[in-house]
Amino acid sequence: MTLSNGVLSRVFLIAVAAVMALPVVATAIDAFAAEWAHTLLPTGYTTEYFMTVVGDxxxxxxxxxxxxxxxxxxxxxxxxxxxxxxxxxxxxxxxxxxxxxxxxxxxxxxxxxxxxxxxxxxxxxxxxxxxxxxxxxxxxxxxxxxxxxxxxxxxxxxxxxxxxxxxxxxxxxxxxxxxxxxxxxxxxxxxxxxxxxxxxxxxxxxxxxxxxxxxxxxxxxxxxxxxxxxxxxxxxxxxxxxxxxxxxxxxxxxxxxxxxxxxx
Structure with a gap:
């Protein structure tokens, strides 16, 4: 019972951490995406936008x-x-x-x-x-x-x-x-x-x-x-x-x- 509770607690914490990290990960992907409109992941990646901001x-x-x-x-x-x-x-x-x-x-x-x-x-x-x-x-x-x-x-x-x-x-x-x-x-x-x-x-x-x-x-x-x-x-x-x-x-x-x- 204790082992089961420990596993469930770990799974719950991992799930919560994943949900909290998801917006950050999505933002990071979007920052380097060349085109991201109709697919689950971008069709390509580029540093153009990053260099534009950093060089401004x-x-x-x-x-x-x-x-x-x-x-x-x-x-x-x-x-x-x-x-x-x-x-x-x-x-x-x-x-x-x-x-x-x-x-x-x-x-x-x-x-x-x-x-x-x-x-x-x-x-x-x-x-x-x-x-x-x-x-x-x-x-x-x-x-x-x-x-x-x-x-x-x-x-x-x-x-x-x-x-x-x-x-x-x-x-x-x-x-x-x-x-x-x-x-x-x-x-x-x-x-x-x-x-x-x-x-x-x-x-x-x-x-x-x-x-x-x-x-x-x-x-x-x-x-x-x-x-x-x-x-x-x-x-x-x-x-x-x-x-x-x-x-x-x-x-x-x-x-x-x-x-x-x-x-x-």
């Missing part, structure tokens, strides 16, 4: 802008949000409960409503920065909060924080040293996961970029939107590059987290 200076510029804005927002969010979550978890439980409530805010309030608020806030002095990359960086930082909170909080729940702090204090270490040398390495994988998930969200974000900067600062999603009427193959190539970039970032982040934990 406008695409390279849009990719660079998206990477820059996402990296800047993630850096600010990590520096501000992670210490706040750790401090609230350890020292201010009442604040931590408010954090738990705020997690749903970016999902409960439609993005278009938030955009209207941001337009009013950033359209008047001294924060008159609408249409500039800075406004995207600032509005992306709150978007990162839910993923950071969920990932870091789950990591913290698996640690005996009070025991670690008490043990460190007994040997003369202050809380800052304990948090930096013990707690932070333990929750680093959770932080890395949050960074990757937030990067995926920010890199593919469209509403804020369209409404707040528009054509003044063309990101990758705005570039894809502008190319929508040219060819579906072009869109598939852009999405495939996005998937590859996200995969590489995930692998690098997990590798860095494992290396950091091993060194500690």
């Amino acid at each position: 200076p406008r695409f390279i510029a849009a990719m660079g802008r998206s990477l820059t804005v996402a990296a800047a927002a993630l850096a600010i969010a990590t520096v501000l949000i992670v210490p706040a979550i750790v401090s609230a978890h350890i020292y201010w439980p009442a604040l931590d409960r408010w954090f738990a409530r705020l997690v749903i805010l970016p999902y409960a309030v439609p993005a278009i409503v938030l955009v209207v608020g941001y337009l009013r806030v950033f359209s008047n002095p001294p924060l008159q920065i609408n249409g500039t990359p800075l406004v995207l960086v600032l509005v992306y930082v709150p978007v990162c909060f839910p993923m950071f909170y969920i990932s870091v909080k789950n990591s913290l729940r698996g640690l005996a924080i009070d025991d670690l702090l008490n043990a460190g204090r007994l040997v003369g270490a202050n809380d800052a040293v304990i948090l930096r040398r013990v707690v932070l390495p333990c929750i680093l994988p959770g932080i890395m996961i949050a960074v990757v998930l937030n990067f995926a969200i920010l890199f593919s974000e469209f509403v804020y970029a369209k409404m707040l900067v528009g054509g003044n600062f063309e990101t990758l999603q705005l570039y894809m939107y502008a190319q929508r009427n040219l060819s579906g193959r072009i869109t598939s190539v852009i999405v495939l590059i996005y998937f590859i970039l996200l995969l590489l970032m995930t692998l690098v982040s997990l590798r860095l987290a494992e290396t950091e934990r091993a060194q500690r």
Whole structure:
């Protein structure tokens, strides 16, 4: 019975993984398909569309802008949000409960409503920065909060924080040293996961970029939107590059987290 349940569980997981991977595989095939209309698989393959996208200076510029804005927002969010979550978890439980409530805010309030608020806030002095990359960086930082909170909080729940702090204090270490040398390495994988998930969200974000900067600062999603009427193959190539970039970032982040934990 146990063997049967194990086989069924494995088959189920493989089936789920196959269903989830199918759109990615189809997108990758479409990106290199020469003609794909009335057959199950393309009748031929070509790199023409891939080279067209990669060789487009406008695409390279849009990719660079998206990477820059996402990296800047993630850096600010990590520096501000992670210490706040750790401090609230350890020292201010009442604040931590408010954090738990705020997690749903970016999902409960439609993005278009938030955009209207941001337009009013950033359209008047001294924060008159609408249409500039800075406004995207600032509005992306709150978007990162839910993923950071969920990932870091789950990591913290698996640690005996009070025991670690008490043990460190007994040997003369202050809380800052304990948090930096013990707690932070333990929750680093959770932080890395949050960074990757937030990067995926920010890199593919469209509403804020369209409404707040528009054509003044063309990101990758705005570039894809502008190319929508040219060819579906072009869109598939852009999405495939996005998937590859996200995969590489995930692998690098997990590798860095494992290396950091091993060194500690």
